[in-house]
Amino acid sequence: VPIEDNETRLHYVANVEGVSFALLVQELDPNLIHSVVWNLLRDMEKPFEYQGLTLDVDATAGIAFHPAHGNSSENLLRNAHIALEAAGSTNEKFAIYSPEIDPYNQRRISLLGELRNAIEQDGLLLYFQPQISLDTLQVSGAEVLIRWIHPEYGFIPPDEFIPLAERTGVIQPLTYWICRKAFEFKHSLSEQGFDISLSINISARNLQDPHFKDQVCQIAKTPT
Incomplete structure:
Protein backbone atom coordinates (compact mmCIF):
# COMPACT_ATOMS: atom_id res chain seq x y z
CA VAL A 1 0.00 0.00 0.00
CA PRO A 2 1.53 3.37 -0.93
CA ILE A 3 1.61 5.70 2.06
CA GLU A 4 2.93 8.62 0.05
CA ASP A 5 2.48 9.12 -3.67
CA ASN A 6 3.89 12.04 -5.61
CA GLU A 7 6.20 12.65 -8.53
CA THR A 8 9.43 12.22 -6.59
CA ARG A 9 8.89 9.50 -4.01
CA LEU A 10 6.93 6.37 -3.21
CA HIS A 11 6.87 4.85 0.27
CA TYR A 12 5.10 1.53 0.76
CA VAL A 13 3.96 -0.43 3.78
CA ALA A 14 2.94 -4.08 3.63
CA ASN A 15 1.78 -6.68 6.12
CA VAL A 16 4.28 -9.51 5.69
CA GLU A 17 3.19 -11.84 8.50
CA GLY A 18 0.90 -11.57 11.50
CA VAL A 19 1.81 -8.35 13.28
CA SER A 20 4.95 -7.81 11.19
CA PHE A 21 5.01 -5.03 8.63
CA ALA A 22 7.56 -4.06 5.99
CA LEU A 23 8.14 -0.40 5.20
CA LEU A 24 9.90 0.57 1.98
CA VAL A 25 11.43 4.03 2.14
CA GLN A 26 13.15 5.43 -0.94
CA GLU A 27 15.73 8.21 -1.18
CA LEU A 28 16.34 8.33 2.56
CA ASP A 29 19.61 9.83 3.78
CA PRO A 30 21.32 7.09 5.87
CA ASN A 31 22.48 9.77 8.30
CA LEU A 32 18.85 10.45 9.17
CA ILE A 33 17.84 6.83 9.72
CA HIS A 34 18.04 6.95 13.53
CA SER A 35 15.79 10.00 13.88
CA VAL A 36 13.35 8.68 11.26
CA VAL A 37 13.03 5.29 12.97
CA TRP A 38 12.68 6.80 16.44
CA ASN A 39 9.90 9.09 15.20
CA LEU A 40 8.17 6.18 13.47
CA LEU A 41 8.33 3.93 16.54
CA ARG A 42 7.16 6.75 18.78
CA ASP A 43 4.11 7.31 16.59
CA MET A 44 3.37 3.58 16.41
CA GLU A 45 3.49 3.20 20.19
CA LYS A 46 0.88 5.86 20.89
CA PRO A 47 -2.12 4.32 22.71
CA PHE A 48 -5.25 3.96 20.58
CA GLU A 49 -8.90 3.22 21.20
CA TYR A 50 -10.50 -0.03 20.03
CA GLN A 51 -14.05 -1.04 20.94
CA GLY A 52 -13.97 1.13 24.05
CA LEU A 53 -10.56 -0.11 25.20
CA THR A 54 -7.28 1.80 25.28
CA LEU A 55 -4.57 -0.39 23.79
CA ASP A 56 -0.80 0.04 23.95
CA VAL A 57 1.53 -1.20 21.23
CA ASP A 58 5.20 -2.13 21.62
CA ALA A 59 7.09 -1.72 18.35
CA THR A 60 10.55 -2.90 17.29
CA ALA A 61 12.28 -2.38 13.95
CA GLY A 62 14.93 -4.12 11.88
CA ILE A 63 16.62 -2.18 9.09
CA ALA A 64 18.34 -3.24 5.86
CA PHE A 65 19.74 -0.92 3.19
CA HIS A 66 19.73 -1.39 -0.57
CA PRO A 67 22.11 -2.31 -2.13
CA ALA A 68 24.51 -2.77 0.81
CA HIS A 69 22.38 -5.47 2.44
CA GLY A 70 20.80 -7.04 -0.63
CA ASN A 71 19.81 -6.47 -4.24
CA SER A 72 16.53 -8.37 -4.13
CA SER A 73 13.38 -7.94 -2.10
CA GLU A 74 13.90 -11.42 -0.63
CA ASN A 75 17.39 -10.63 0.66
CA LEU A 76 16.37 -7.24 2.00
CA LEU A 77 13.38 -8.70 3.86
CA ARG A 78 15.51 -11.55 5.18
CA ASN A 79 18.22 -9.23 6.47
CA ALA A 80 15.73 -6.77 7.92
CA HIS A 81 14.12 -9.68 9.79
CA ILE A 82 17.52 -10.77 11.13
CA ALA A 83 18.08 -7.22 12.37
CA LEU A 84 14.62 -7.28 13.95
CA GLU A 85 15.44 -10.49 15.83
CA ALA A 86 18.75 -9.00 16.96
CA ALA A 87 16.96 -5.94 18.32
CA GLY A 88 14.45 -8.09 20.17
CA SER A 89 17.11 -10.33 21.72
CA THR A 90 19.00 -7.33 23.12
CA ASN A 91 15.91 -5.36 24.23
CA GLU A 92 16.78 -2.57 21.81
CA LYS A 93 14.10 -0.66 19.91
CA PHE A 94 15.77 -1.21 16.54
CA ALA A 95 18.88 -2.64 14.90
CA ILE A 96 20.57 -2.24 11.53
CA TYR A 97 21.63 -5.39 9.69
CA SER A 98 25.30 -6.35 9.67
CA PRO A 99 27.07 -9.66 8.97
CA GLU A 100 28.10 -9.80 12.64
CA ILE A 101 24.50 -10.30 13.78
CA ASP A 102 23.63 -12.71 10.97
CA PRO A 103 23.53 -16.27 12.36
CA TYR A 104 23.60 -17.63 8.82
CA ASN A 105 26.70 -15.96 7.38
Missing part, protein backbone atom coordinates in the same frame (compact mmCIF):
# COMPACT_ATOMS: atom_id res chain seq x y z
CA GLN A 106 29.56 -18.24 6.34
CA ARG A 107 31.72 -17.77 9.43
CA ARG A 108 28.83 -18.44 11.76
CA ILE A 109 27.71 -21.49 9.83
CA SER A 110 31.27 -22.80 10.10
CA LEU A 111 31.47 -21.98 13.81
CA LEU A 112 28.14 -23.67 14.49
CA GLY A 113 29.32 -27.01 13.13
CA GLU A 114 32.67 -26.71 14.86
CA LEU A 115 31.04 -25.72 18.15
CA ARG A 116 29.12 -28.99 18.13
CA ASN A 117 32.39 -30.85 17.56
CA ALA A 118 34.14 -28.85 20.28
CA ILE A 119 31.43 -29.86 22.76
CA GLU A 120 31.64 -33.54 21.80
CA GLN A 121 35.45 -33.60 21.82
CA ASP A 122 36.04 -31.45 24.92
CA GLY A 123 37.51 -28.69 22.80
CA LEU A 124 36.31 -25.91 25.10
CA LEU A 125 37.88 -24.51 28.25
CA LEU A 126 36.45 -23.52 31.61
CA TYR A 127 37.91 -20.74 33.71
CA PHE A 128 36.97 -20.27 37.35
CA GLN A 129 36.85 -16.69 38.59
CA PRO A 130 37.26 -16.68 42.39
CA GLN A 131 34.59 -15.18 44.62
CA ILE A 132 35.92 -13.79 47.91
CA SER A 133 33.93 -13.69 51.14
CA LEU A 134 33.99 -10.20 52.65
CA ASP A 135 33.66 -11.72 56.13
CA THR A 136 36.63 -14.09 55.98
CA LEU A 137 38.53 -12.73 52.95
CA GLN A 138 38.77 -16.35 51.83
CA VAL A 139 37.73 -17.89 48.54
CA SER A 140 34.13 -19.00 49.05
CA GLY A 141 33.17 -19.83 45.49
CA ALA A 142 33.84 -19.28 41.83
CA GLU A 143 32.01 -18.16 38.73
CA VAL A 144 32.32 -20.61 35.84
CA LEU A 145 33.38 -18.95 32.57
CA ILE A 146 33.59 -20.74 29.22
CA ARG A 147 36.27 -19.98 26.64
CA TRP A 148 36.84 -21.25 23.11
CA ILE A 149 40.25 -21.15 21.47
CA HIS A 150 39.59 -22.01 17.83
CA PRO A 151 42.45 -23.67 15.88
CA GLU A 152 41.93 -21.30 12.93
CA TYR A 153 40.24 -18.17 14.31
CA GLY A 154 41.93 -18.13 17.70
CA PHE A 155 39.97 -16.76 20.63
CA ILE A 156 36.22 -16.73 19.91
CA PRO A 157 34.49 -14.37 22.38
CA PRO A 158 31.53 -15.84 24.28
CA ASP A 159 29.30 -13.00 23.08
CA GLU A 160 29.75 -14.40 19.58
CA PHE A 161 29.24 -18.13 20.05
CA ILE A 162 26.77 -18.10 22.96
CA PRO A 163 24.05 -16.19 21.03
CA LEU A 164 24.71 -18.49 18.07
CA ALA A 165 24.18 -21.51 20.32
CA GLU A 166 20.97 -19.98 21.71
CA ARG A 167 19.50 -19.38 18.26
CA THR A 168 20.21 -22.88 16.98
CA GLY A 169 19.48 -25.15 19.94
CA VAL A 170 23.14 -25.95 20.64
CA ILE A 171 22.78 -24.10 23.94
CA GLN A 172 21.36 -27.23 25.60
CA PRO A 173 24.31 -29.58 25.00
CA LEU A 174 26.68 -26.67 25.63
CA THR A 175 25.14 -25.93 29.04
CA TYR A 176 25.15 -29.60 29.99
CA TRP A 177 28.83 -29.81 29.02
CA ILE A 178 29.61 -26.78 31.19
CA CYS A 179 27.70 -28.27 34.13
CA ARG A 180 29.40 -31.64 33.75
CA LYS A 181 32.91 -30.17 33.67
CA ALA A 182 32.14 -27.74 36.49
CA PHE A 183 30.80 -30.51 38.74
CA GLU A 184 33.84 -32.65 37.93
CA PHE A 185 36.03 -29.78 39.10
CA LYS A 186 33.97 -29.29 42.26
CA HIS A 187 34.12 -33.03 43.00
CA SER A 188 37.91 -32.98 42.60
CA LEU A 189 38.20 -30.05 45.01
CA SER A 190 35.94 -31.78 47.53
CA GLU A 191 38.22 -34.83 47.52
CA GLN A 192 41.08 -32.49 48.42
CA GLY A 193 39.14 -30.97 51.31
CA PHE A 194 37.95 -27.80 49.61
CA ASP A 195 34.24 -27.11 49.60
CA ILE A 196 33.21 -24.12 47.50
CA SER A 197 30.11 -23.10 45.60
CA LEU A 198 30.06 -22.61 41.85
CA SER A 199 28.01 -20.09 39.87
CA ILE A 200 27.04 -21.17 36.36
CA ASN A 201 25.38 -18.84 33.86
CA ILE A 202 22.15 -20.32 32.51
CA SER A 203 20.38 -19.23 29.33
CA ALA A 204 16.68 -18.45 29.31
CA ARG A 205 16.46 -21.06 26.55
CA ASN A 206 17.63 -23.69 29.06
CA LEU A 207 14.80 -22.81 31.41
CA GLN A 208 12.26 -23.42 28.66
CA ASP A 209 13.20 -27.11 28.68
CA PRO A 210 10.94 -28.91 31.19
CA HIS A 211 13.63 -31.58 31.71
CA PHE A 212 16.47 -29.15 32.34
CA LYS A 213 16.29 -29.26 36.15
CA ASP A 214 16.30 -33.07 36.27
CA GLN A 215 19.20 -33.26 33.81
CA VAL A 216 21.33 -30.87 35.86
CA CYS A 217 20.51 -32.73 39.09
CA GLN A 218 21.55 -36.00 37.45
CA ILE A 219 24.81 -34.46 36.22
CA ALA A 220 25.51 -33.13 39.73
CA LYS A 221 25.10 -36.63 41.18
CA THR A 222 27.30 -38.35 38.60
CA PRO A 223 29.49 -35.68 36.94
CA THR A 224 32.06 -38.06 35.47
